[in-house]
Every structure is written in structure tokens, then in C-alpha cells.
Amino acid sequence: MNKGQATNWHKLGQMLLLLSPLMAILISLSAGSLDLSWRELFAILFQGSGSEVEQVILWQIRLPRALLAGLVGAALSLSGVTFQAVLRNPLADPYLLGVSGGAALGAVAALTCGFQSPLVIPLAAFIGALGALLLVYLVAQAHTCSSHTLILSGVMVGSLAAALLLFLLWQAPADATRQAIFWLAGNLSLADPDWLSWGWLWVAIGFMLLWSQSLNLDLLTQGEETAADLGLNVGKTRLLLFIIAGALTACAVALAGLVGFVGLVIPHICRLLWGPGHRLLLPFSALLGSSFLIVADAIARSLYAPAEIPVGVVTAVLGAPFFLYLLRRKGGGL
Amino acid sequence: MIQVNNLNFSFGTTEIFNDLNFSVNQGEILSIIGPNGCGKSTLLRLLRGSLKVGGGEILWGSTPVKEISAAEMARNVAVVPQSSTIYFPYKVRELVAMGRYPHRKNRLSFQNKVDLQAIEQALVMTDILPLAERPITQLSGGELQRVLLARALAQNSSVLFLDEATSNLDIDHRLELTELLVQLNREQQTTIVQISHDLDLAAAISQRILLLSEYGTIVDIDSPEKVMTAANLQKVFRAEIKVSANPITGTPQIVPLVNNSTHQLKGLQIHIICGGGSGKTLLRRLHLAKANITAGPLNQGDADEAVASVLDITVAKETPYSPFTEKTLAATDKLIQQTDALVITTQWWGIGNLACLDLATTALQHGTPVYLLSQQQNHDFTNGPAWQKILQLQREGAKVSNNVDHLLNQLSIPNKG
Numbered sequence: 001m002n003k004g005q006a007t008n009w010h011k012l013g014q015m016l017l018l019l020s021p022l023m024a025i026l027i028s029l030s031a032g033s034l035d036l037s038w039r040e041l042f043a044i045l046f047q048g049s050g051s052e053v054e055q056v057i058l059w060q061i062r063l064p065r066a067l068l069a070g071l072v073g074a075a076l077s078l079s080g081v082t083f084q085a086v087l088r089n090p091l092a093d094p095y096l097l098g099v100s101g102g103a104a105l106g107a108v109a110a111l112t113c114g115f116q117s118p119l120v121i122p123l124a125a126f127i128g129a130l131g132a133l134l135l136v137y138l139v140a141q142a143h144t145c146s147s148h149t150l151i152l153s154g155v156m157v158g159s160l161a162a163a164l165l166l167f168l169l170w171q172a173p174a175d176a177t178r179q180a181i182f183w184l185a186g187n188l189s190l191a192d193p194d195w196l197s198w199g200w201l202w203v204a205i206g207f208m209l210l211w212s213q214s215l216n217l218d219l220l221t222q223g224e225e226t227a228a229d230l231g232l233n234v235g236k237t238r239l240l241l242f243i244i245a246g247a248l249t250a251c252a253v254a255l256a257g258l259v260g261f262v263g264l265v266i267p268h269i270c271r272l273l274w275g276p277g278h279r280l281l282l283p284f285s286a287l288l289g290s291s292f293l294i295v296a297d298a299i300a301r302s303l304y305a306p307a308e309i310p311v312g313v314v315t316a317v318l319g320a321p322f323f324l325y326l327l328r329r330k331g332g333g334l
Numbered sequence: 335m336i337q338v339n340n341l342n343f344s345f346g347t348t349e350i351f352n353d354l355n356f357s358v359n360q361g362e363i364l365s366i367i368g369p370n371g372c373g374k375s376t377l378l379r380l381l382r383g384s385l386k387v388g389g390g391e392i393l394w395g396s397t398p399v400k401e402i403s404a405a406e407m408a409r410n411v412a413v414v415p416q417s418s419t420i421y422f423p424y425k426v427r428e429l430v431a432m433g434r435y436p437h438r439k440n441r442l443s444f445q446n447k448v449d450l451q452a453i454e455q456a457l458v459m460t461d462i463l464p465l466a467e468r469p470i471t472q473l474s475g476g477e478l479q480r481v482l483l484a485r486a487l488a489q490n491s492s493v494l495f496l497d498e499a500t501s502n503l504d505i506d507h508r509l510e511l512t513e514l515l516v517q518l519n520r521e522q523q524t525t526i527v528q529i530s531h532d533l534d535l536a537a538a539i540s541q542r543i544l545l546l547s548e549y550g551t552i553v554d555i556d557s558p559e560k561v562m563t564a565a566n567l568q569k570v571f572r573a574e575i576k577v578s579a580n581p582i583t584g585t586p587q588i589v590p591l592v593n594n595s596t597h598q599l600k601g602l603q604i605h606i607i608c609g610g611g612s613g614k615t616l617l618r619r620l621h622l623a624k625a626n627i628t629a630g631p632l633n634q635g636d637a638d639e640a641v642a643s644v645l646d647i648t649v650a651k652e653t654p655y656s657p658f659t660e661k662t663l664a665a666t667d668k669l670i671q672q673t674d675a676l677v678i679t680t681q682w683w684g685i686g687n688l689a690c691l692d693l694a695t696t697a698l699q700h701g702t703p704v705y706l707l708s709q710q711q712n713h714d715f716t717n718g719p720a721w722q723k724i725l726q727l728q729r730e731g732a733k734v735s736n737n738v739d740h741l742l743n744q745l746s747i748p749n750k751g
Contacts, residue, residue: 090421221424222429222432225384225415226413226415226418229382229408230408230433230489231404231435232405271423276424
């Protein structure tokens with residue numbers, strides 16, 4: 001394959017990726033317990049035809065749901081990219097620094113205390129996530145936030161939260177436990193749609209901030225000392241990046257529980273396809289992450305309709321084989 | 335240009351530098367040499383402010399290094415590290431472009447004309463243009479070193495710090511890059527401070543050499559001719575080194591005296607009176623030469639005793655930290671009576687081990703050859719008697735050697751006959 005052709009393929013891939021969230025949303029709109037053919041879908045969307053029930057399902061149930069999935073996918077991918085670069089660890093994922101444990105603890109505490117409201121639970125999860133991040137940061141700060149200390153203290157805070165969580169589940173009533181397990185496996189149906197616009201605002205701000213740090217992220221992948229030698233204020237930058245990535249993860253977890261896999265693997269796939277430069281990696285990861293989760297959610301809703309399987313199951317079953325295929329084809333170079 | 339005044343620095347409780355004073359002059363090539371672990375890289379870090387000084391001060395011009403921001407420092411000085419661990423497959427050109435970071439005009443990329451030109455020039459100068467589109471994860475160690483140098487060149491700074499930056503290169507690229515450094519220095523007045531293990535190359539291109547001892551003190555800082563003397567280098571590196579003038583350039587040239595002599599002492603029975611580590615080398619060499627060795631008297635826990643026990647050598651042993659008793663000396667005498675030759679490597683003489691010399695005298699009287707290794711009068715702590723006995727031994731026919739090889743040669747001669 002000559003170089004010109006390769007570049008063209010890349011351009012085409014990038015164009016497709018830009019459009020992929022739209023296609024994913026269309027797939028998501030057509031999927032679910034009420035089956036709509038493509039023709040019916042377009043008729044309802046563009047000509048306003050269809051029954052009132054269909055209108056309500058499409059505009060007030062499926063579209064917000066797709067937008068929520070997109071938001072969560074983008075947030076997780078963005079924070080995955082950031083954590084992997086800053087910690088220089090290809091195995092880093094958004095949940096590494098105890099955020100997941102903190103959020104789960106917050107949400108389950110709210111559930112077992114009898115709060116069932118979809119307005120309250122995300123808030124409790126969000127507070128739990130930020131609490132865990134703060135704790136990790138305070139511990140690691142004593143050692144100037146080296147990435148090893150951060151990872152270790154994150155894992156410890158996560159274990160502590162997991163222990164407390166098990167204790168809460170042990171003494172909780174059975175229905176609260178069941179709901180909590182649903183939440184822990186990742187579930188996009190729990191959040192109130194009122195949170196949607198706030199979530200998107202949060203992710204949009206997070207993305208712009210991260211994107212403005214693209215070069216700094218590139219530098220940090222070269223190691224602290226090199227980054228500092230090239231003129232980067234490492235301590236300040238790293239703290240800023242942790243706060244942004246942590247806040248994005250907290251937002252995603254609060255709205256959808258612990259959706260695994262997306263934040264770990266989408267960044268890798270994008271890096272294999274478009275290289276490690278963050279100026280492109282960040283937007284492409286956000287796009288691919290949101291498309292991926294929208295489609296995964298559509299599958300989760302329609303496979304055993306009207307029942308839903310946890311979306312985390314779908315993300316892993318879909319994503320892992322694809323990732324293995326890419327890995328085999330492109331070889332190392334993660 | 336860079337002035338170091340009364341610099342102190344410690345890692346935790348380990349002191350690295352105590353009261354260091356020197357300066358780096360504008361436009362010079364200064365090479366820092368010294369043994370492993372003496373703090374060369376640490377010194378380079380302190381100079382650019384990536385480690386905080388413990389005491390004293392480092393001035394760039396008249397500004398203390400701690401008041402210079404990372405960005406400003408990066409415009410002053412570019413650093414070429416020893417190597418770099420690579421996790422992400424950036425292309426060579428992207429990595430070199432990172433050198434433009436301190437000069438960037440725009441938050442997202444380095445796309446202006448000056449940047450692009452600096453990047454391409456750096457690629458050409460280091461001979462890596464053909465590699466520009468390759469991922470750095472696929473490069474060899476030497477190629478990566480050239481990429482790191484290119485990144486530093488793209489930084490366009492007036493000072494370059496190199497930490498063994500040419501150590502992984504093959505000879506042609508090492509010379510090529512060394513020439514490049516010299517040209518940068520001569521034509522663009524780039525000040526270069528480098529850490530080097532290639533002493534010859536350092537001598538050839540440096541205006542001045544900073545020689546650090548293993549304790550982090552400055553042995554000397556001056557022109558290569560004055561610093562790189564055999565005496566200085568032997569003291570610092572503890573190795574047999576000769577210095578000659580390079581026949582073409584006239585700069586000092588190091589001739590390491592690699593020991594490649596061979597000795598076969600199979601079947602020869604040798605007794606060694608040693609202690610305090612003085613016999614380690616000889617014990618190892620005799621073991622390799624397949625001699626039958628006995629040793630003693632030695633206190634248990636002595637460095638030589640430890641070596642002897644590992645090498646399975648029969649030793650007349652004494653309890654730790656005790657003077658030698660009659661019993662131990664008698665046991666030693668028994669060993670000496672069976673031996674073909676007696677070697678004394680003990681360096682320090684006191685009341686506690688004086689009797690060993692009497693054993694040698696007896697041996698000599700019985701016709702056993704005795705060899706004395708590197709004895710010195712000022713190591714006699716008995717106020718005279720020990721040195722008297724050593725002189726007496728020499729008068730009675732004991733042979734004197736100043737190094738292990740010479741001794742081994744002497745031991746080989748009767749064996750060959």
C-alpha cells in the first residue's frame with residue numbers, strides 16, 4: 001500500500017468517525033421493544049407521522065437515552081485517554097484512582113438509605129466519586145504526586161470503598177441490593193433525563209479543557225523529567241488534568257453506574273488507528289466512545305426486549321474481540 | 335555563565351555534594367567525568383533546577399536557578415537524556431517537534447514556519463530524516479539517541495546538557511555527532527556541558543574537564559592536559575591507567591592496562607598470609623590458575639577469610655577481632671611447612687599480627703621462598719619492629735612485588751622449570 005493511499009484511507013476513516021455518532025443515534029432510535037423499520041423511523045423523524053405513542057417513545061424516551069449513552073461514552077473515553085497519558089500506563093482506566101469505588105459507595109449508601117429518586121442517586125454517586133479523588137490526591141500529594149503513589153493510593157482507596165460497599169449491601173434489604181447490583185453493572189436507565197443537559201455541559205467543558213492541554217499531554221507521556229526539561233510545569237499541569245479527568249469520570253459514573261471497558265479500550269483503539277498525538281486522539285476518542293456506547297446500549301435494550309441486559313456486558317463482549325483483532329493485526333505498539 | 339557556590343545536596347541522609355564550587359563559562363565545552371555513582375547526573379539536574387539545592391546557590395548569570403521558571407529554563411538549555419522509556423508510538427518527527435514546546439505560539443500544534451524549519455533542520459543534522467515517519471517504538475537504541483539529540487537541537491537553546499548522550503552509538507555516528515557538537519560550539523557559540531564515559535573523546539573536544547571523585551568532590555577542573563593525568567585517573571577510577579598523547583591530535587589519550595597475562599600454577603602449593611581484604615585479588619587469581627592454596631592466620635569475618643571460605647581454601651582461623659594465639663600460629667606454621675611458596679599480602683602491621691613475620695622468617699630459613707606484596711613503611715603501627723623484620727626478610731632473600739601480576743609471574747617461573 002503506498003503512502004498516498006494510506007493517507008486517503010485515514011481521511012475516509014476520520015470522516016466516517018465524525019458521522020458515526022449520528023448513525024449510532026439512528027440505530028439506537030430504531031432499536032428496543034417497539035420495533036421500528038428504517039422507513040417508519042424516517043417518516044416519524046422527518047414528516048412527523050406515526051402515532052402519538054411512537055412520537056413519545058422516540059422523542060422522549062429513546063433520543064434522551066441515546067444522548068445519555070453518548071455522553072457517558074465520551075466522558076469515559078476522554079478520561080481514559082488522560083489517565084493513560086498522565087500515568088504513562090497503558091492499563092490505566094478511568095476507575096483506577098478509586099473514583100468507581102467512591103461513586104458506588106455514594107450511590108449504594110443513598111439506595112440503602114431509601115432514596116430511590118433518579119435525581120438523588122447521581123448526586124450521591126458524584127459526591128462519593130469526588131470524595132474518593134480528594135482522598136487519593138491528599139495521600140499522594142505528600143509524595144509530590146508521583147504516578148506510582150497515585151496508582152497505589154487509588155487502588156487502596158478503591159479497596160476501602162469496596163469493603164464498605166459490601167458491608168452496606170450485606171445489611172441492606174433485598175430489593176435495594178438488587179437495584180445496587182444493577183447500578184454497579186452499568187445501567188443507563190436510572191438517571192433522570194433532567195440531568196442530561198447538565199451532563200453534556202460538563203462533558204463539553206471537560207473536553208475543551210483537555211483539548212487545550214493536548215501538547216501538555218503529549219509531553220507528559222515522555223516522563224516527568226523530560227516534560228519539565230521541555231518547559232512544562234509538571235506538578236500544576238498534572239493536578240489540573242487529574243481534576244478534569246476525575247470530574248468527567250465522576251459525571252459518567254453518577255449518570256450510568258460502572259460501565260466498564262469503554263474507558264480502557266477506546267483510547268487504545270484510537271491510538272492504534274490515529275497515533276498517540278492528543279490533538280487528534282482526544283476528539284476521536286470522544287466520538288468513537290460515544291458512538292460505541294450508544295450502539296452497545298441499543299443492543300442491550302433490544303437483545304432480550306423488553307428486558308435489558310447490563311450495558312457493561314455488551315461493551316465487553318463487543319469490544320474485547322475487536323481489540324484483540326486490532327492488536328494481532330497491528331502488533332505491539334500500545 | 336553558570337556559577338556554583340558552596341553547593342550542598344543530599345538524597346535523604348546520603349550526602350552527595352558538600353561545598354562544591356565551580357563555574358561553567360559561556361561558549362565552552364565542559365565534560366564531567368568520574369566513576370559510577372559519584373553524582374554526575376545529579377549535578378546536571380541541579381544545574382538546570384530539576385532538583386532543588388540543599389544549600390549554597392547556583393546562579394545563571396545573576397539569577398538563582400530556583401527563580402527561573404521551567405519554561406524559561408527550557409529556552410535556555412536543552413537536555414539530551416541517556417535514554418528514554420517509550421510507551422507511546424509517536425512518530426520520530428512528532429517527538430522532535432516536542433522540542434519546540436518552549437517556543438510555541440499556539441496551544442495545539444507547532445505549525446508556524448520557524449517551528450517547522452527548526453524541526454526539519456534538527457532531523458537533517460542528526461541524520462534521521464529517513465526515519466521521520468517511523469514510530470519511535472521501532473527504533474534501535476542508537477537511533478533513539480539521535481532522535482533525542484534532534485529534539486534538543488530543535489529547542490534552539492544556547493546551552494546543551496548531555497548525559498552520556500553518545501554512549502549507545504556506533505563509531506561512525508558517535509564521531510559524526512561529536513563533530514556536530516563541536517561545530518555547534520564553534521560556530522553558534524553553544525555552551526555544552528556533557529557527562530561522558532568516553533574519556534578520549536571528552537579530552538579531544540573539551541576546553542575543560544571536571545573530574546569528580548567517588549565521594550562527589552571535585553578532584554580538578556581545568557584543561558584536559560592538566561586534569562587527565564595518570565595519577566588523577568588512577569586515584570579516581572582505581573584502575574591501572576596510562577595516559578599518553580594522541581599521536582595525531584596531541585590530546586590526552588587513555589591506555590587502560592587490561593590484564594591479559596596467563597598463569598598456570600597447577601599443583602603448586604602456596605600459602606598466603608593476608609588480612610583486611612589485601613589478599614582478595616591474589617586468592618581469586620590463584621584459584622583461577624588452579625594453585626593449591628592455604629591461608630592464615632585469619633580472623634573469622636575478615637574480608638579475606640570470607641573469600642577464602644567461598645573458594646574452599648584451607649585456613650588457619652582465629653576468633654573474630656582477637657590477636658593471633660600460639661595455637662593458631664602453630665597451625666599456620668604447619669600449613670607453611672607443607673607449602674612450596676609463602677606470600678605475604680598483609681598491608682597493615684600492628685602488635686596483633688607481628689608474629690606472622692616471624693613465621694616468614696622461619697620459612698625462609700627452611701628454604702621456602704617468600705614473596706612480599708606491596709609493603710609500605712608508613713603502614714607499620716608497631717613503631718619500627720615490623721618494618722625492621724620486613725627489611726630483614728628482604729636481606730635474607732624474600733622477593734618483593736608491587737602488583738599481583740608481577741607476583742604471579744615470579745611464582746610461575748620455578749613451576750615452568
